Amino acid sequence: MDSMAQRPDRDSQIFIIGCGISGIGAAQKLIKHGFHNVRIIEATARSGGRIRTGRLGDNIIEIGANWIHGPSKENPVFRLACDYQLLDKESMSEENQAIDIGGHPLFVPNWFTSSGRKLGPETMGPALEFFMTLLERSQQFHSTGGEPLPSVGEFIKAEAERLAPEEWKEDRDNFAVRMAMINTLLKLECCVSGTHTMDDVGLGAFGMYTTLPGLDCTFPGGYEGLTDHMMKELPRDIVLYNKPVKCIHWNYTKNGPNTGGTSFPVTIECVNGETFAADHVIVTVPLGYMKKHQNTFLSPSFPLHKLHSIQRMGFGTNNKIFVEFEQPFWDEDCELIYLVWEDETHLTDVVSDLKMSWIRKLTGFTVLKPTERFGHVLCGWIAGQESEYMESLSELEVLQTVTQLLRIFTGNPTIMPRKLLRSQWFHEPYSCGSYSYVAKGCSGYDIDNLAEPLPLKGSNSKPLQVLFAGEATHRSFFSTVHGALLSGWREAERLISHHTSASGSFSSKL
Structure with missing residues (x-):
């Protein structure tokens, strides 16, 4: 009789690659259901993955995931955050959960232009409404087809040129x-989608992303509070840190190492x-890493x-660029600052000269609120x-360029x-x-x-040797923390x- 068949199911050796929220969530669920040979292998020295909270002076800032998108009962991240009491009362209120913003927060904006003018909603409001209508239409082809x-x-x-109102x-x-404002919004949409240009985002599939109701909210004590609380519910030494995985050998027929003669179908080889x-491996590494190592990460491929x-x-x-000021130059109620280049009337969301003009892709800033907590801090957004x-520039060069831009x-x-602090996700x-x-x-299907x-x-x-999780594997919530979980x-x-x-x-455990 095969020695694998003699081991009880709960003795299955399960390894999870990656200690982001997807891996932590998988481990929690397996352990709650009685599996006791569960380990997480993490390449870095920390848990949390793309959830990463940092500091700018005394202020807590989010270097990674920023908001709970759609904080309502259907969102498991929101439910956990409520259970762990990590949110303020307003974020948990019934009113906040009921607001459906369609994935675009209703921030109070200020508009600044490259000629040093501050414009009002009577000029810019119609451009914003017009753009949002086009964006909503672009999400409809997923259900109707015929893009x-x-x-x-x-x-x-094409639609902005064709349908711009005659008046x-x-x-x-x-x-x-x-039209320059629409160009700014197009660049901002690159940040939302995490793409170099919206010309790379498929029109037919764009509407697959599903938004949940609720007014997007943040964690007063930092997003990492969520993964920290989840980690506390796991056995203490479940995570093996600083162990990048080189290759997962599956359909492995020889006896695995140190297995006391038992045969295992998978061997994980670290760098x-x-x-x-292992009997089973759940891979939760980001798609970016998978793309880079697609030829060597699995054997057979x-x-x-x-x-x-x-x-x-x-x-x-x-990426985000955080900048702190002595005094604000924006209105007290302002939550979002748009930067509008007046010479960008021809719509394009990429710059022509990367080295000279990269800063033109920085479309605007969110104002970190409340001021009592953050002081006067802006978070700039730049994609592609x-x-x-x-990321390749020094912090001083970035600071000088951002200062010049704001002037x-x-x-x-x-x-x-x-002060300035920026994220560098591409070089992670x-x-x-x-x-x-x-x-x-x-x-x-992809x-x-x-x-x-x-x-x-x-x-x-042997079935289910290598399983795959992570935000990129969720059909309707890709790119989100709740999709990852x-x-x-x-x-x-x-x-x-x-x-x-x-x-x-196992039935008694379910």
Whole structure:
């Protein structure tokens, strides 16, 4: 009799690669269901993955994930945050949960232009409304089909030129600045999608992303409070830190290392030469890392359809630049600052000269609120190759460029930020960017392919050797923390139900 069959199901050796919220969530669920040989292998010295809280002086800031998107009962991150009492009363209120913003927060904006003017809502409001209408239309082709162009960017640019209201054109100055505003919004949308250009985002698949109701909220004590609380519920030494995985050898027929003669189908080989034998491995590494290491991460390699989906799916960079000021130059009620380049009336969301003009991709700033907690801190948003180039500059160079930018837009030559801190997600070796998006030519099948366990159905090998979780494997919540968490739970459930159906002994635990 095969020695594998003699081990009780709950003795299965399960390894989870990556200690982000997806991996932590999977481990929690498996341990609650009686599996006791669960370990997490983490490449870095910390847990949390792309949830990372930092400090700018005395202020808590989010270097990674920023908001709970759609904080309502359907959102598992919101439910956990409430259970752990990590949110303020307003964020948990019924009113906040009921507001449906369609994924775009209703921030009170200030508009500054490159000629040093501050414009009002009577000029800029119509451009914002017009752009949001086009964006909503671009999300509808997922359900209706028949998309007229391959990408969101091409669609919005063509429709903006075609449908710009006639009365705008009669007021030439306002028309130019409104078109420049639409260009700013197009660049801002690159930050939302985590892409270099909206020309890379597939029009037909764009509407697959599903928003949840609720007014997006933040963690007063930092997002890491969530993963810290989750980690406290796990056994103390469950995580093996500082162990980057080099290769997962699956369909492994020889006896694995240090296994007392038991045969295991999977061997995990770490960069430092250590190996671990497993029955099941749940891979939760970011898609950016998978793209970079797609040829070496699995042996045998990914099946072709899975490899093609890894290549087709989009994964980009969205970075933050935090700047602190002695005094605000924005209105007291302002929550969002738009920067409008008046010479950008021809719609394009990339810059022509990366080295000279990368700063033009910085579309605006969110104001960190409340002021009592943060002082006067702005968070600038920049995506794409311009953002990746920004990472390669020194902090001083970034500070000088941002200072110059703000002096141009405010018309105030004395503005000087006190401190600056920026994220550098592209150069993080184990994420290689920020989050996934549905690229041109992608469909829901690509996300399903990413999530498909190995070996494939119909194989005679031991089932569920390598499973896949992480935000990029969730069909409707890709790019979000709740998508990552749900995908980790999904793969844990897959193993739980597999072992439940394989032996009745588990039914009492469910």
